[in-house]
Amino acid sequence: MLTETIPAYLTALDSTMRALLGEIMQHDEPGFGVMLRYALGWSDDNDVPYQHPTGKRLRPILLLLTAGERWPEALPAAAAVEFLHNFSLIHDDVQDDSPTRHSRPTVWKVWGIPNAINAGDALFTASYAALASLSRTLPAEQVVGLWHIFNATNLELTRGQHLDMRFEHQTGVPVEAYISMIKGKTAALLSACARMGALIGGSPAAALPHYAAFGLNIGIAFQIRDDILGIWGDPAVTGKSAATDIISRKKSFPVLYGLSHSSDLAGLYARAQFSAEDVRQAVALLDAVQAKDYSRQQETIYYERAMNALHVAAPSAAVADGLRAFVDLLFQRSA
Amino acid sequence: MLTETIPAYLTALDSTMRALLGEIMQHDEPGFGVMLRYALGWSDDNDVPYQHPTGKRLRPILLLLTAGERWPEALPAAAAVEFLHNFSLIHDDVQDDSPTRHSRPTVWKVWGIPNAINAGDALFTASYAALASLSRTLPAEQVVGLWHIFNATNLELTRGQHLDMRFEHQTGVPVEAYISMIKGKTAALLSACARMGALIGGSPAAALPHYAAFGLNIGIAFQIRDDILGIWGDPAVTGKSAATDIISRKKSFPVLYGLSHSSDLAGLYARAQFSAEDVRQAVALLDAVQAKDYSRQQETIYYERAMNALHVAAPSAAVADGLRAFVDLLFQRSA
Known part of the structure; x- marks a missing residue:
């Protein structure tokens, strides 16, 4: 089913984004x-x-799927979340000192940091302007409701970004704090997409928090799954080298769990650099404390919370089918 | 009259900003x-x-003055423009590599560039959230109208900032391009303040563009006046050293005019550094091409456009008095 709808969404989204x-x-x-x-x-x-x-334009696709039959009316909101996502990448790349994205030099690498900050600010504004353009077709009360969701989401994004930067320089980050970080940095925007799509799609007000919970929990589960793949993923499937997140010393979910359960691993991570043998040993130490199993359990817990919330939200059969297919697509990469 | 209203505004504004x-x-x-x-x-x-x-909270004061008797209802909008102004200062200070502001280290100087970018993004979002909070008291249509003004203004701010950064590395910037830059960087937000205040104050829709023109032109006139003071201002009045903008080689309005009318001045500005004698000579060359007179003429032209627009906007006698007193306050520093 998604094989038909997604290409139609992407074409309409592209036109909408360019026009706006x-x-x-x-x-x-x-x-x-x-x-x-x-x-x-x-x-x-x-x-x-x-x-x-x-x-992959995952966020606007989620928003459009949740809007159901009214997805054409939701296109400016879908454009807004995609502009927002790209604004955050421009600033993230400055903050993380990242030289490339999608195999090209990042904006700051081409035009310098001052211009990249300003380009991000302009795209941030464009995301608000895209959302506000819904006032041409939707009632003002609804547009204001969407605006409130967008504001709260953007504050969550900056809160998550703050924690992410803070954790880099912090030892002993509890997994609960990590979950709070990814709620802001990854899951809040997916949550907003589901909620905004449902609002535009005409869902009853009482159902909106359940759509939001669906998006939030699927976002957390997805990030934990991504973290598992970053260590144990099959390079042939992920397209990355094996144990890539160990090599880059990323404090991902399994690593944080491992650090708080293995003093040997904590000792290893105190080293300034990792040899190939250190990388192998780190994975072995994670395996010894069942970090992969624990992470999978947690992924499953959030996944099930998401699917329960979707059930309670009670979308139409067509929307439910679309969202379940979207989730399958999201999780199809195997560990 | 302003001696009574401004303190009342500032107290209420401070409470509103803190609460929001x-x-x-x-x-x-x-x-x-x-x-x-x-x-x-x-x-x-x-x-x-x-x-x-x-x-000095000039922007929110302008907004509240324009709102007239309904100024208490306009407080969240006033908070929004002040949050916005401060967001732009956080990012500007990174972009300009400025170490101090208001006699304190800038945000990036204290917490580093990545955090300053994120703090700016959070305050930018807060400005939108403050504006959106007007939906508690104002009709949704009006709130959406304010949102549209805010979006267009923020795009103008980033456009102006872009030109400002671009002009630093550009020779032969025409004064017209400089006016376009300060329209975005300085005048657009003052324009928005007058327009938003008038909208909340209940001015007829047809009057709003005239309030916007008043704010825009007063902003341009004010910037030109500031540029004149940056060269010919009395240090005892401005609190800055004489010819401060010549020493810092700022491409301000009189300098750009001088550069396009004096090849001697252009030659001088090709030097890597200015001696005290170079500074004196630059001022003499500007005087020789009547750069101060030209700048004053232009300041007067924009000032008169602003006052004409205010006349056409036809505010109540009380609002007109308040705005004229505000303009007098803005321009009271003598050259």
Whole structure:
């Protein structure tokens, strides 16, 4: 079923995003809008149009699926969440000192940090303007309701980003604190997508918190699954080297669990650099404390919370089918 | 008259800003909200509350004056523009590599660039959340109208910031391009304040563009006046050293005019550094091409446009008196 709807969504989303950004940036300046078009994968760094393979547009797809039959009306909201996601990537790449994204130099790497900050601010504003454009078709009360959701989500994003940066320099981060971080950094926006889609789709007000819980918990489960794949994923499936998150010393969910359950692992992580043997040993120590099993259990707990919330939200059969297929798609990579 | 209203505005504004930020940041984290409170002058860098003298809150005052009798209803909008202004300062200070503001280290200087970017993003979101909180008291249509104004203004701010950064590395910036830059960077937000205040104050829709033109033109005139003072201002009045903008080689309005009318001045500005004699010579060359007179003429043109627009907007006698007194206050520093 998704094999038919997703291509239709993506085509309509692309048109909507281009039309809205064109309107929003109608007073463009040399060297200004190009940074946004580049970040969105629409042009190269000389503003020559091309289509660069970027993200999977998971967030707008989730929003449109949740809106059900009214998905065409929800397109500006879908554009807004995708602009927002890309704004956060522009700033993240500065904050993380990341030189590449999607196999291209990051915005700050091409235009410098001051311009990247400003391009991010412009795309952040564009995300609000895209959402506000819904006032052309939806009642003002509904648009204001969407705005409130968007504000709370963006505050959660900055809170999650704050914790993520803070944890880098902190030893002994409890897994609960990590969950709080990914709630903000990853899950809040998925939660908002489900809630906003349901709101535009005409779901009863009482169902909206359940859609939000669905999105939030599926986001947490997805991040834990991603963290498991970062250590034990099959390189042939993930497209990354084995134990990539150990090599990069990322404090992911299984690693934080391992650090609090194995003093040997904590001792290993006190080292400045890892040899290939250290990487093997780290994985062995994680296995010894059943870090993978624990992470899978936790993934399952959040996954089931998500599916229960979806059940309680009681979407139409078509929306329920679409969302379940979306979840299957999200989790299809095997560990 | 302003001697009575402004203190009342500032007290109510401070309470509103604190109450709104407290609500918005209800899920604070260690080291997170402190950056915002510090930027707003409410605490030191250890989050110990104190009152640091910060900006003059000119933007919210303009907004509240324009709202007239309904100014108490406009307080959340006034808080929004002040949050927005402070967000832009946090990011500006990173972009300009500025180590101090209001005699304190800037946010990035205390917490580093990644945190300053994130603190700015959080305060940007807080400005939207403050504005959206008007939905508690105002009709949704009106709140959406304010949101549209806010979005367009923020895009103008990023456009102006882009031009400002671009002009630093550009020779031969025409004064018209400079005006376009300050429209975005300085005047757009003053324009929005007048328009939003008038909207909340109940002005007829047809009057709103005239309030916007009043704010825009007064902002341009004010920036040109500031640029004149940066070269010819009396140090005893401005609190800055004489010819401070020449020493810092700022491409301000009179300098850009001078550069396009004096090849000697252009030659001087090609030098890597200025001696005290170079500074004196630069001022003499500016005087030789009547750069001060030209700048004053232009200041007067925008000032008169602003006052004409205010006349056409036809505010009540009380609002007109308040706004004229505000303009007098803005321009009281003598050149």
